[in-house]
Amino acid sequence: MTSTWYEGNDAATPWEPPLNGTEAEHLLGALDRLRATFRWKAGGLNAEQLATRLGPSTLTIGGLLKHLTNVEAVKFTWDLAGSNPGEPWASLEDTEWPFTSAATDSPEELYNNYDAAVLRSREILAAALAGGGSKENGGLGQAIYMSEAWGQTVSLRRLVYDLVEEYGRHTGHADLIRESIDGLVGEDPPAHWRPEGSAN
Numbered sequence: 001m002t003s004t005w006y007e008g009n010d011a012a013t014p015w016e017p018p019l020n021g022t023e024a025e026h027l028l029g030a031l032d033r034l035r036a037t038f039r040w041k042a043g044g045l046n047a048e049q050l051a052t053r054l055g056p057s058t059l060t061i062g063g064l065l066k067h068l069t070n071v072e073a074v075k076f077t078w079d080l081a082g083s084n085p086g087e088p089w090a091s092l093e094d095t096e097w098p099f100t101s102a103a104t105d106s107p108e109e110l111y112n113n114y115d116a117a118v119l120r121s122r123e124i125l126a127a128a129l130a131g132g133g134s135k136e137n138g139g140l141g142q143a144i145y146m147s148e149a150w151g152q153t154v155s156l157r158r159l160v161y162d163l164v165e166e167y168g169r170h171t172g173h174a175d176l177i178r179e180s181i182d183g184l185v186g187e188d189p190p191a192h193w194r195p196e197g198s199a200n
Contacts, residue, residue: 012191024129024140027160033188034167035118038068040189041174044196049181050110051103061177063099064170065110070098072117075163076124080156082145115195128156
């Protein structure tokens with residue numbers, strides 16, 4: 001994973017949202033803070049730990065990693081621009097497959113695929129906000145491809161807010177599962193934390 005996954009003004013806690021920024025800066029800051037917290041809670045686990053379940057729930061941290069890889073891939077390709085997210089996501093019909101198939105993937109595959117998906121998403125989103133994509137204008141208010149699919153205007157703002165909600169829910173799941181594995185608790189990664197394999 002390259003060091004550009006986390007970018008921010010504070011080298012110790014680059015995932016910290018701005019204190020007084022624009023709407024886009026705050027929204028993207030909230031998303032990246034959730035991504036960082038989720039990645040911290042999911043990180044450094046072996047295959048057995050990634051497959052740990054709580055009670056009757058079938059959720060695992062490995063399954064959450066693969067599911068959010070799928071979400072990142074589809075939100076910023078198909079939903080945003082109507083473009084192909086690539087395989088296995090382009091032909092995925094069983095929405096439970098990311099959760100159930102994660103146990104057959106190695107920890108390295110799960111982490112590398114997730115990290116790569118986040119990097120791509122951040123680049124695509126930055127270009128869309130700047131108006132560098134196929135859209136006439138940039139910004140959060142621009143209509144995205146989902147407008148055509150739903151037959152009514154869907155903004156980039158809605159897509160990003162949906163992703164914040166998705167991460168909020170699944171970071172909470174990861175909180176509980178991770179605490180059951182090794183007692184790790186906390187709201188944000190510690191200062192200077194970086195995912196394993198990160199260049200900085």
